[in-house]
Amino acid sequence: MRPYTKKAAKYYDLLHHRDVKDATRQVKLMASLWRKKTKRVLDAACGTGRLSIPLVKMGYEVTGLDITPAMMEVAKQKKGSDKVRFVVGDMCTYKGKKKFDAIVCGSNTLCHLMTDKKAVACLKNFRKNLVRGGTVVFDLWNCEKWGYSLDGRKTVREKGVTVHYTAKDRIDKKANIHQWEDRAKIDDHGEKLELVFAGRLRWRPADKWIKMLEKAGFKHPGVRYVKDKIYVFAKA
Numbered sequence: 001m002r003p004y005t006k007k008a009a010k011y012y013d014l015l016h017h018r019d020v021k022d023a024t025r026q027v028k029l030m031a032s033l034w035r036k037k038t039k040r041v042l043d044a045a046c047g048t049g050r051l052s053i054p055l056v057k058m059g060y061e062v063t064g065l066d067i068t069p070a071m072m073e074v075a076k077q078k079k080g081s082d083k084v085r086f087v088v089g090d091m092c093t094y095k096g097k098k099k100f101d102a103i104v105c106g107s108n109t110l111c112h113l114m115t116d117k118k119a120v121a122c123l124k125n126f127r128k129n130l131v132r133g134g135t136v137v138f139d140l141w142n143c144e145k146w147g148y149s150l151d152g153r154k155t156v157r158e159k160g161v162t163v164h165y166t167a168k169d170r171i172d173k174k175a176n177i178h179q180w181e182d183r184a185k186i187d188d189h190g191e192k193l194e195l196v197f198a199g200r201l202r203w204r205p206a207d208k209w210i211k212m213l214e215k216a217g218f219k220h221p222g223v224r225y226v227k228d229k230i231y232v233f234a235k236a
């Protein structure tokens with residue numbers, strides 16, 4: 001099953017991004033990396049609006065771009081989302097009518113790009129969508145410190161919904177490819193269903209991202225290490 005189907009989108013926040021406070025902390029950190037005069041921000045691969053909404057609350061003009069309409073439909077139901085301009089599109093080819101002062105791309109999404117060629121092409125497209133001196137910043141799981149496997153089990157309960165979640169990974173260490181299969185047994189107000197989400201990610205160490213940013217024409221790249229994540233950033 002592809003990871004971002006309509007059903008998966010409905011339960012996505014419950015499974016992956018419960019912590020609104022954490023998202024707010026993340027966008028504050030991202031904002032500390034760009035210029036004070038930053039106004040227009042593109043949330044590339046905005047998903048369910050986890051970063052877009054706190055960014056809007058901070059006063060930015062936010063465009064949320066995502067390739068999966070079902071994920072954005074979840075975002076649109078959230079408080080504050082009426083101020084976000086949502087666009088369906090591919091972040092690797094999207095061309096905004098006006099350039100942005102900053103682009104954020106959250107939660108390992110760039111790791112969905114399996115080849116370096118694709119990743120560099122996407123970064124190049126980000127650069128083209130930025131004003132001169134504008135900032136790109138993306139966060140990634142710190143695989144160098146914590147390893148590649150996200151295996152685990154958890155049970156989450158919220159507002160009448162219970163999810164028993166099992167994450168199972170297969171790691172190709174040579175190619176840094178992480179093939180994951182997550183199973184969620186869900187009880188949604190008595191309705192029972194089981195979902196399987198599967199996908200692939202390609203992990204790369206921080207210095208590899210820096211090289212790819214430079215290849216894409218970015219300047220002054222840098223990395224911040226915070227808890228289990230790294231924030232990679234650079235200037236257009």
Ligand SMILES: C[S@@+](CC[C@H](N)C(=O)[O-])C[C@H]1O[C@@H](n2cnc3c(N)ncnc32)[C@H](O)[C@@H]1O
Nearest residue numbers: 004045046047050066067068071090091106107
């Ligand atoms: C892991 S979620 C992250 C969502 C959000 N950035 C966050 O931090 O919560 C990945 C999202 O990326 C979107 N996505 C994947 N490839 C994309 C692409 N090429 N262009 C735009 N969106 C993409 C998926 O539809 C999904 O909503």
